[in-house]
Amino acid sequence: MAVVEVPRPKLAPARMRPGDVMRVGAVGLRTRPLRAFLSALGIAIGIAAMVAVVGLSSSSGAELDRTLSALGTNLLTVSSGTTLTGEAAQMPKDAEAMIERIGPVEAAASVGKISEAKAYRSEQIPEAQTGGINTYAASLDLPATVGATLSSGTWLNAATERYPAAVLGWSTAQRLGIGSAGPDTQVVVGGVRFTVVGVLNPVALATDLDSGVLVGWPVAEERLGFDGHPTTLYTRSEEAKLEAVRQVLAGTANPEAPNEVDVSRPSDALAAKQATSQAFANLLLGVGAVALLVGGVGVANTMVISVLERRAEIGLRRSLGATRGQIRTQFLAESLLLSAMGGGGGILLGTAVTMGYALYSGWPSVVPAWATVGGLAATLLIGAMAGLYPAIRASRLSPTEALSTP
Amino acid sequence: MTHPMIQLTDVSRTYPGGVAALRSVSLRIDHGELVAIVGPSGSGKSTMLHVVGTLDRPTSGTIHIDGYNVSKLSDGQLSALRATTIGFVFQHFHLAAKVPALDNVADGLIYTGLARSERRRRAAAALERVGLGHRMDHEPHELSGGERQRVAIARAVAGEPPLLLADEPTGALDSVSGTGVMELLHELNASGTTIVIITHDREIASGLPRQVSMRDGQIIADSAVPVESLAESGVA
Numbered sequence: 001m002a003v004v005e006v007p008r009p010k011l012a013p014a015r016m017r018p019g020d021v022m023r024v025g026a027v028g029l030r031t032r033p034l035r036a037f038l039s040a041l042g043i044a045i046g047i048a049a050m051v052a053v054v055g056l057s058s059s060s061g062a063e064l065d066r067t068l069s070a071l072g073t074n075l076l077t078v079s080s081g082t083t084l085t086g087e088a089a090q091m092p093k094d095a096e097a098m099i100e101r102i103g104p105v106e107a108a109a110s111v112g113k114i115s116e117a118k119a120y121r122s123e124q125i126p127e128a129q130t131g132g133i134n135t136y137a138a139s140l141d142l143p144a145t146v147g148a149t150l151s152s153g154t155w156l157n158a159a160t161e162r163y164p165a166a167v168l169g170w171s172t173a174q175r176l177g178i179g180s181a182g183p184d185t186q187v188v189v190g191g192v193r194f195t196v197v198g199v200l201n202p203v204a205l206a207t208d209l210d211s212g213v214l215v216g217w218p219v220a221e222e223r224l225g226f227d228g229h230p231t232t233l234y235t236r237s238e239e240a241k242l243e244a245v246r247q248v249l250a251g252t253a254n255p256e257a258p259n260e261v262d263v264s265r266p267s268d269a270l271a272a273k274q275a276t277s278q279a280f281a282n283l284l285l286g287v288g289a290v291a292l293l294v295g296g297v298g299v300a301n302t303m304v305i306s307v308l309e310r311r312a313e314i315g316l317r318r319s320l321g322a323t324r325g326q327i328r329t330q331f332l333a334e335s336l337l338l339s340a341m342g343g344g345g346g347i348l349l350g351t352a353v354t355m356g357y358a359l360y361s362g363w364p365s366v367v368p369a370w371a372t373v374g375g376l377a378a379t380l381l382i383g384a385m386a387g388l389y390p391a392i393r394a395s396r397l398s399p400t401e402a403l404s405t406p
Numbered sequence: 407m408t409h410p411m412i413q414l415t416d417v418s419r420t421y422p423g424g425v426a427a428l429r430s431v432s433l434r435i436d437h438g439e440l441v442a443i444v445g446p447s448g449s450g451k452s453t454m455l456h457v458v459g460t461l462d463r464p465t466s467g468t469i470h471i472d473g474y475n476v477s478k479l480s481d482g483q484l485s486a487l488r489a490t491t492i493g494f495v496f497q498h499f500h501l502a503a504k505v506p507a508l509d510n511v512a513d514g515l516i517y518t519g520l521a522r523s524e525r526r527r528r529a530a531a532a533l534e535r536v537g538l539g540h541r542m543d544h545e546p547h548e549l550s551g552g553e554r555q556r557v558a559i560a561r562a563v564a565g566e567p568p569l570l571l572a573d574e575p576t577g578a579l580d581s582v583s584g585t586g587v588m589e590l591l592h593e594l595n596a597s598g599t600t601i602v603i604i605t606h607d608r609e610i611a612s613g614l615p616r617q618v619s620m621r622d623g624q625i626i627a628d629s630a631v632p633v634e635s636l637a638e639s640g641v642a
Contacts, residue, residue: 006409008473011483011490014519024516031504316500319461320561321489321517323482399461403496 013323025333027313028306029341036338039295039302043342043382044349046292047375051350053288054371056357057281063363064274067204071147073267074242075205078233078253081262089260090229095253096139099233102252104241109145110230111136111214117190117224119166119213121176125188131175135189135213136231137220138167145234146206153181153198161216164223166194169210170202189213190224205266206234292378295342300386303335307394314394315402328395335387336380343379347372409473411437411569411600412458417467419453419623427453428464429623435602437568440595442611443604445620452573454620455604459492459571460484472568489517493562493599497574499554501546507533507557508542514561525564532564533557536590552583556590563594570594572603576610588613 016024029036078099080089092098096110117135118127142148143155156167166187168178178185178196185196194215203209220226233253237245246265250258307314314327322330351367358365412435419428427450435441445451456462457469460476469476472491479487501510511529512522520528533542536556546554555575562570572591576584588610595601603614611617619627 006473011474011479011486013482013486014489014517016516016519017521019522020516023513027502031502312500313502315461316496317517318485319459319488319492319494320514321485321487323485323517325482326485326517400456403461403500 013321013326016326016329021329021333022337024330025337027330028310028334029337032306035302036341039298040338040342040345042295042298043292043339043379044295044346046288046290046295047343047346047379048349048353049288049291050285050378051347051367051371051375052353052357053281053284055350055354055365055367057278058366058368058371059354059358059363060277060361061274062366063361064270066364068267068270071205071267072236072239073265074237074239075146075266076235076237076242076246076249077206077264077266078235078249079262079264080229080231080254081260083257083260089254089257090227091231091233091254091261092256093228093230095230096233098252098255099235099249102237102245102248104238104245105235106238107141107145107236108233109139109142110233111138111142111209111212112217112220112226112229113231114190114220114224114226117220117226119172119176119190120188121178123188133172133175133211133213134208135215135220135224136209137217137224137226138214139217142214142234143200145236146203146209148203148206148209149201150198151180151201153196155198156214156216160197162218162222163216164189164192164194164219165197165216167198167200167214168196169200169212169214171210172213173199175211187213189215192223204270208232292382296339296382296386299335299338299342299383300390302338303331303387303390304393306334307331307390307397310394311397311402314397315399315404318399318402324395327397328391331391331394332384332387335391336383339379339383339386340376343376346379347375350375409470410434411439411472412602413470414458415468415470417457417464417469419450419457419462420465426623428457430467431623431625433618433625433628435600437600438595438598439616440592440601440614441603441616441618442614443602443618443620444606444608444611446606448622449620450623451604451606451620453623455571455573455602458602459494460488485517490565491567491569493565493567493570495555495559495562495570495572495575497577499546499558499578501554501557501561503547504545506543506545507538507549507560510546510557511561511564515565518565528564529560532560535563536560550583551579552586555579555583555587559587559590559594563599568598568600570599570601572601574605575603576605576607584610 080091083089096108099105099108114135114137118130119133119135140156140161156165166189176187181196181198183195186193187196221228246263249263250261254261317327354367355365414431414433417428417431420426443451443454457464460471474487508529511532512525515525515528533539536559538553538556541549541553576587579587591601605611617629618625
């Protein structure tokens with residue numbers, strides 16, 4: 001038989017439109033929705049965990065910034081340390097007045113710890129059960145300086161500071177079982193009954209006060225044997241000159257022995273605490289990454305099974321004119337769609353968790369854009385890696401073998 | 407026509423393990439023919455369909471489909487040839503489950519590069535042509551066997567390929583549905599499509615204008631070629 005060779009137009013496979021790639025990639029997800037949902041869920045949980053961890057740590061960071069800007073970062077505290085020989089040091093009685101003379105200092109207040117006066121709920125409580133509560137003599141301008149607010153009652157005034165009246169710190173009130181201040185509420189301080197005139201809210205920049213009982217300076221000297229030496233001084237200064245103030249503070253508070261006082265900036269401690277929790281957040285982020293990886297393995301598993309099950313479909317598509325590349329693209333698209341669905345769901349879930357928790361804690365809710373974009377990029381990368389091998393396998397399948405599968 | 411639709415020259419296909427499914431087969435089918443390739447199972451007729459349909463490559467020999475030398479084409483070019491020139495009909499239909507008939511047919515055109523609206527328009531026309539204009543929204547499980555095979559035929563001809571290859575198209579159907587499907591294939595042939603039907607059913611084969619009989623990977627009879635010339639070529 002003679003073969004008739006004739007010139008024929010060159011053949012070229014048609015390019016698939018992006019919409020068609022998506023449609024073909026979604027075939028497997030449409031026909032097995034539960035399986036698609038479950039394997040997308042694996043990815044979603046991983047991404048949700050990561051987004052929530054980033055979101056929560058950003059939100060608590062934003063909350064700290066908000067707190068600091070409300071509390072001010074210009075508070076410096078001076079506390080009496082120890083002498084060179086290791087004994088408790090004393091600041092001079094007029095330390096507060098001296099500090100107030102420093103130019104940029106806007107406000108100063110002092111407290112004096114009265115070690116020997118212990119506070120109890122009543123006379124019936126055994127002496128040993130101090131409950132970790134300290135008694136302080138406090139100057140009247142203390143709340144204004146440290147930014148303390150009252151949860152109930154009032155602060156001491158020029159009258160009540162001379163009489164047995166006390167203001168309790170937040171934790172003290174809880175430990176003693178006192179809900180609110182009132183004329184009938186009394187505590188025993190150093191053997192003397194004091195009427196509770198106020199209860200403070202937690203004081204973020206002076207946490208020592210939370211577990212304290214605060215009484216007036218004169219009454220402390222008169223009835224509790226207080227020596228009149230302040231143990232901690234709180235100062236507010238002009239923000240710009242804070243460093244300058246800090247340098248002269250020790251010398252001003254205790255000119256005779258500047259080395260015996262410690263100067264600190266409480267807002268630094270808060271920021272340091274935040275840095276510690278950041279390290280913990282990084283650990284959680286790692287856990288989230290592991291969850292994401294496990295989700296990716298789930299997607300790879302789904303894809304391998306999908307290719308095995310759909311051999312007949314692959315054979316049919318090849319007979320309809322699909323090139324190897326188009327089969328590969330189909331399964332890769334399916335894997336990417338699967339992970340993108342999981343990733344999208346995970347970002348929504350993680351954002352919802354962040355917003356819910358932030359709302360619950362009264363924080364501003366912040367989910368950084370880099371977390372959502374990064375999360376989506378990570379899922380697409382995982383999807384591509386999970387789908388690559390099954391897709392290549394599908395494309396290498398011989399069409400006749402695929403068609404012979406019933 | 408200056409070239410035949412199908413031309414096989416000394417085509418052999420040996421599977422790994424030494425099984426020779428086709429042994430030096432030569433066959434020419436012209437445009438517009440309606441041919442039955444008939445033979446018992448194991449005669450090599452399925453392999454014949456696969457190599458003619460460019461789904462499988464022969465071990466030796468040359469195949470020309472619509473003038474193209476198949477052995478000189480890349481995978482992409484072969485795919486393009488299948489997309490534009492060859493329509494397949496299978497014994498078990500291979501329809502996508504839970505997908506309406508119209509989309510089953512329209513999705514068959516996805517590799518031709520046509521836009522979706524055009525694919526759906528052509529699919530609707532193809533379904534009208536096979537007499538299923540009233541069943542376009544039905545999913546495969548809502549259709550009878552005969553109707554499913556009609557959908558599959560509509561998918562094969564929606565792109566108007568000049569060649570239609572049918573592998574036991576009535577194999578999974580009862581005789582009434584089978585007859586209907588054969589009538590449809592006759593109609594398609596009358597409108598110009600070259601059709602090759604693979605079957606083991608001699609009754610069906612005898613209803614077609616040309617029969618090519620196969621056994622043990624060789625052509626033992628061809629109603630279009632006198633027995634003597636087959637003998638001359640050393641095949642029989």
